[in-house]
Amino acid sequence: MLALHELTQTDDFIRRHVGPGAQEQSEMLSALALPSLEALIEQTVPAGIRLPAPMAIGESQSEAQALSALKAIASKNDIYRSYIGMGYYGTHTPNVILRNVLENPGWYTAYTPYQPEIAQGRLEALLNFQQMTMDLTGLDLANASLLDEATAAAEAMAMAKRVSKNKKSNLFFIADDTHPQTIDVICQRAEFFGFETIIGKPEQLAELDVFGALLQYPGTTGEVRDLTPFIDRVHACKGIVAVASDLMALVALKAPGEMGADIVLGSSQRFGVPMGYGGPHAAFFATRDAFKRSMPGRIIGVSKDRRGKAALRMALQTREQHIRREKANSNICTAQVLLANMASFYAVFHGPEGLSCIAERIHRMAAIMAAAAVQKGVTLRHAQFFDTLTLTGLDKNAVLARAQAARINLRADLDNAIAISLDETTTEADLALLLTVLFGELHGLDIHQLDTQVQAEDTGVNDALRRQSAILTHPVFHLYRSETEVLRYIRRLEGRDLSLNHSMIALGSCTMKLNATAEMIPISWPEFANLHPFCPAAQAQGYHELIQLLEQWLVTITGYDAVCMQPNSGAQGEYAGLLAIRHYQASQGETQRNICLIPSSAHGTNPASAHMAGLEVVVVSCDKAGNIDVEELRAKAQQHSEQLSCLMVTYPSTHGVYEQPIAEICDIIHQYGGQVYLDGANMNAQVGLTSPGFIGADVSHLNLHKTFAIPHGGGGPGMGPIGVKQHLAPFVPGHVVVKGKSTQGAVSAAPFGSASILPISWMYIAMLGGKGLRRASEVAILNANYVEQRLSGHYPVLYTGNNGRVAHECIIDLRPLKESSGISELDIAKRLNDYGFHAPTMSFPVAGTLMVEPTESESKAELDRFIDAMISIRLEIAKVEAGEWPLADNPLVNAPHTLDDMLDADWTHPYDRHVAAYPAPAVRSNKFWPFVNRIDDVYGDRNLFCSCLPMSAYEDE
Numbered sequence: 001m002l003a004l005h006e007l008t009q010t011d012d013f014i015r016r017h018v019g020p021g022a023q024e025q026s027e028m029l030s031a032l033a034l035p036s037l038e039a040l041i042e043q044t045v046p047a048g049i050r051l052p053a054p055m056a057i058g059e060s061q062s063e064a065q066a067l068s069a070l071k072a073i074a075s076k077n078d079i080y081r082s083y084i085g086m087g088y089y090g091t092h093t094p095n096v097i098l099r100n101v102l103e104n105p106g107w108y109t110a111y112t113p114y115q116p117e118i119a120q121g122r123l124e125a126l127l128n129f130q131q132m133t134m135d136l137t138g139l140d141l142a143n144a145s146l147l148d149e150a151t152a153a154a155e156a157m158a159m160a161k162r163v164s165k166n167k168k169s170n171l172f173f174i175a176d177d178t179h180p181q182t183i184d185v186i187c188q189r190a191e192f193f194g195f196e197t198i199i200g201k202p203e204q205l206a207e208l209d210v211f212g213a214l215l216q217y218p219g220t221t222g223e224v225r226d227l228t229p230f231i232d233r234v235h236a237c238k239g240i241v242a243v244a245s246d247l248m249a250l251v252a253l254k255a256p257g258e259m260g261a262d263i264v265l266g267s268s269q270r271f272g273v274p275m276g277y278g279g280p281h282a283a284f285f286a287t288r289d290a291f292k293r294s295m296p297g298r299i300i301g302v303s304k305d306r307r308g309k310a311a312l313r314m315a316l317q318t319r320e321q322h323i324r325r326e327k328a329n330s331n332i333c334t335a336q337v338l339l340a341n342m343a344s345f346y347a348v349f350h351g352p353e354g355l356s357c358i359a360e361r362i363h364r365m366a367a368i369m370a371a372a373a374v375q376k377g378v379t380l381r382h383a384q385f386f387d388t389l390t391l392t393g394l395d396k397n398a399v400l401a402r403a404q405a406a407r408i409n410l411r412a413d414l415d416n417a418i419a420i421s422l423d424e425t426t427t428e429a430d431l432a433l434l435l436t437v438l439f440g441e442l443h444g445l446d447i448h449q450l451d452t453q454v455q456a457e458d459t460g461v462n463d464a465l466r467r468q469s470a471i472l473t474h475p476v477f478h479l480y481r482s483e484t485e486v487l488r489y490i491r492r493l494e495g496r497d498l499s500l501n502h503s504m505i506a507l508g509s510c511t512m513k514l515n516a517t518a519e520m521i522p523i524s525w526p527e528f529a530n531l532h533p534f535c536p537a538a539q540a541q542g543y544h545e546l547i548q549l550l551e552q553w554l555v556t557i558t559g560y561d562a563v564c565m566q567p568n569s570g571a572q573g574e575y576a577g578l579l580a581i582r583h584y585q586a587s588q589g590e591t592q593r594n595i596c597l598i599p600s601s602a603h604g605t606n607p608a609s610a611h612m613a614g615l616e617v618v619v620v621s622c623d624k625a626g627n628i629d630v631e632e633l634r635a636k637a638q639q640h641s642e643q644l645s646c647l648m649v650t651y652p653s654t655h656g657v658y659e660q661p662i663a664e665i666c667d668i669i670h671q672y673g674g675q676v677y678l679d680g681a682n683m684n685a686q687v688g689l690t691s692p693g694f695i696g697a698d699v700s701h702l703n704l705h706k707t708f709a710i711p712h713g714g715g716g717p718g719m720g721p722i723g724v725k726q727h728l729a730p731f732v733p734g735h736v737v738v739k740g741k742s743t744q745g746a747v748s749a750a751p752f753g754s755a756s757i758l759p760i761s762w763m764y765i766a767m768l769g770g771k772g773l774r775r776a777s778e779v780a781i782l783n784a785n786y787v788e789q790r791l792s793g794h795y796p797v798l799y800t801g802n803n804g805r806v807a808h809e810c811i812i813d814l815r816p817l818k819e820s821s822g823i824s825e826l827d828i829a830k831r832l833n834d835y836g837f838h839a840p841t842m843s844f845p846v847a848g849t850l851m852v853e854p855t856e857s858e859s860k861a862e863l864d865r866f867i868d869a870m871i872s873i874r875l876e877i878a879k880v881e882a883g884e885w886p887l888a889d890n891p892l893v894n895a896p897h898t899l900d901d902m903l904d905a906d907w908t909h910p911y912d913r914h915v916a917a918y919p920a921p922a923v924r925s926n927k928f929w930p931f932v933n934r935i936d937d938v939y940g941d942r943n944l945f946c947s948c949l950p951m952s953a954y955e956d957e
């Protein structure tokens with residue numbers, strides 16, 4: 001018998017996170033003719049960069065242990081009622097959305113909808129998000145989310161420069177009543193774009209010649225006013241006007257689009273997404289039709305499938321970084337899809353009447369508070385407002401002391417004034433409490449009397465500024481009002497999407513690993529969900545402890561000296577890291593260093609980020625084996641040594657191999673005075689085995705939404721913290737509102753980016769421990785090599801490294817097959833859907849290929865199903881090659897097959913229905929039906945249509 005302490009499942013989580021068990025691992029190792037995992041690692045990771053000792057991360061904790069440790073940390077957050085505003089407001093997440101979207105792996109484990117036939121659900125939810133944005137902003141076209149309000153404003157500035165006809169001006173105006181964090185981010189962004197900025201009162205525009213201006217409506221201190229004269233003035237000098245706004249205010253107020261604004265942006269947070277100490281939240285961004293090709297971010301458009309059925313897809317992809325690289329509209333890749341979906345379902349859930357009621361109620365309470373202030377002889381800074389009042393002439397210290405005693409946060413950073421922002425969660429009791437906090441006692445104040453008075457006087461905002469136009473007239477915002485209907489609508493859309501809870505998603509460079517439920521649970525804890533990012537530090541001690549612990553772990557894992565948590569995507573991390581390099585070089589008197597070497601195989605965000613940091617991109621080629629051409633690199637580094645700023649390199653390379661001379665590459669760059677930016681997207685092949693700091697790099701971003709288990713969310717959220725060596729530490733982003741060690745400008749709206757998803761990565765590291773993290777990397781490499789081994793007999797594998805091994809992913813070259821059969825990588829990608837799989841990464845980093853990254857989380861059984869599908873597809877291609885099936889009519893070019901196909905009265909194809917829909921035995925018990933047939937991309941871009949379908953489309957359904 002075992003002793004009590006032996007009756008525990010040690011390393012339980014490691015075994016659950018790592019797909020293949022001991023038996024499966026040894027079978028895979030035998031297939032590779034290897035005695036052990038260690039032997040595989042020796043053959044793959046170059047000896048010179050292998051870590052000499054295990055990482056000091058600690059033991060793995062069980063789910064229960066880690067959850068209770070994290071709960072103890074979370075409980076150090078002290079939740080006050082926050083009326084701080086500044087872009088973050090209390091909101092009620094409808095529970096049907098909380099449980100069925102935010103907490104539902106069907107929604108949160110999906111990938112960015114690059115394969116639209118198996119992503120129609122989230123594409124529809126995003127189209128609804130766009131429609132809602134268009135209706136509320138009064139503009140023609142909206143995108144499917146940006147990272148946050150401040151970065152959206154910075155994107156608006158860059159877009160204004162692109163489209164403004166005022167080519168002589170280099171000046172961008174920012175209204176001084178814009179949220180301070182937005183101003184901070186814009187000014188930082190302007191620095192390396194080389195724009196001048198001026199912060200002032202909109203009246204000053206009369207004397208200025210600008211290419212663009214940002215106004216805020218309502219202003220940060222609450223003022224609502226007609227922007228038309230300022231917009232007209234900017235238009236008179238051919239400038240572009242962007243308006244930062246608030247969706248809830250826009251429910252009640254005249255749309256900025258109706259005042260002539262060219263761009264309207266803001267945060268959709270208060271549409272049901274918790275404040276989460278700063279994020280993640282989806283920014284919205286709308287513009288005029290004329291500027292559609294210049295808009296940043298992804299746009300969902302309506303096209304048709306091959307049966308003529310309406311089908312959704314990401315439109316105008318050619319504007320993006322994957323294609324345009326340093327000429328792209330922005331570097332945004334991962335956005336905020338999950339949160340945009342939540343906001344769009346919030347609008348569907350409430351509908352226009354529900355939203356109007358919420359907005360009117362918030363406004364009424366603000367008006368009552370304003371009337372109370374007048375009665376008490378307190379001055380209102382602005383006569384017209386929506387939800388935010390700024391009061392002067394109070395005893396500020398006394399008010400703040402009463403607020404503290406009542407566990408209430410007010411906005412206190414304004415000179416001699418206090419501001420209060422009310423929200424959906426504010427009750428009459430809260431209002432009464434607020435009145436006592438503000439005025440010392442309720443004596444003489446009766447909320448019902450004040451209500452009657454406010455109604456009679458119709459105060460708050462004058463009629464000209466009230467919304468007259470209808471919102472959300474589209475059927476989708478009217479059809480689902482009962483919870484049953486909403487639940488089924490969410491479920492119906494979920495069922496159109498293939499997510500990780502159906503089958504593996506072997507996307508190279510994206511690391512679609514397990515997002516364990518225990519990792520996800522803490523994000524909905526109120527201690528993490530309900531903190532305002534600008535609350536006093538004393539209330540956020542739990543967050544600070546979490547962030548500090550996670551930073552320490554990441555410092556250990558990366559081999560760097562410091563980690564900064566601000567960037568909220570990988571691409572933002574790249575930008576922040578490059579800024580750190582530039583600011584460091586400037587501090588050394590080397591402002592002339594403006595050249596960035598980038599290998600030709602780099603991810604599109606690298607050149608796009610370099611461009612944003614004011615760097616000139618010089619491309620370094622790769623040799624036939626896919627490795628960086630070291631001699632060319634040396635020559636270019638030498639040639640540009642005076643001006644060399646940095647190298648951006650991905651390791652293991654985007655080609656999926658551990659390049660031998662990586663340490664030498666770092667040395668070359670340093671020798672010529674440059675810095676090494678190592679793109680950390682492929683950290684999953686490094687953790688515990690080697691590290692960027694150990695290799696010799698200076699700065700990296702980590703995609704916590706790849707390696708560190710944050711789910712992909714269907715295209716976001718993500719987190720892209722950067723690790724830096726000591727000399728760069730003073731140059732990481734700072735924050736104007738929440739001051740920390742760094743005094744630099746900000747790159748995100750919130751000081752710690754999307755703080756509320758950090759518990760996911762914390763849980764991941766805590767539960768795996770040092771040993772499990774290393775094991776995860778080893779098995780990720782094992783799985784990739786097993787796939788490579790089994791597929792290489794059927795398809796050529798493009799690149800291998802040492803000893804014929806790959807790293808954690810491998811590229812299958814389909815170009816020869818296309819030559820011989822006419823079947824393309826796209827046909828294979830779509831045919832995989834019939835087998836129940838999402839396609840691997842297509843045509844990146846090499847056109848005409850698929851890049852497979854299985855991750856450690858996939859069991860051998862699942863890998864075998866995938867490999868068998870790929871082999872079966874190869875046999876199908878052989879039939880096309882042999883002329884058995886014509887190129888124009890075979891299961892590959894007709895893929896994916898839908899139920900509609902199956903129900904066709906006459907089936908005319910040279911293969912039968914079973915071959916079409918049940919191509920492998922395993923499919924019968926787990927069939928995924930693509931909701932639409934193959935989508936016509938060209939039609940969609942030629943006939944751009946980015947709003948919800950008209951009622952007639954529903955009637956057809």
Ligand SMILES: *Cc1c(COP(=O)(O)O)cnc(C)c1O
Binds near residue numbers: 510605720
């Ligand atoms: C995913 C990825 C990025 C960008 O990360 P986002 O979070 O999508 O912005 C950058 N580089 C590489 C190699 C990547 O795979």
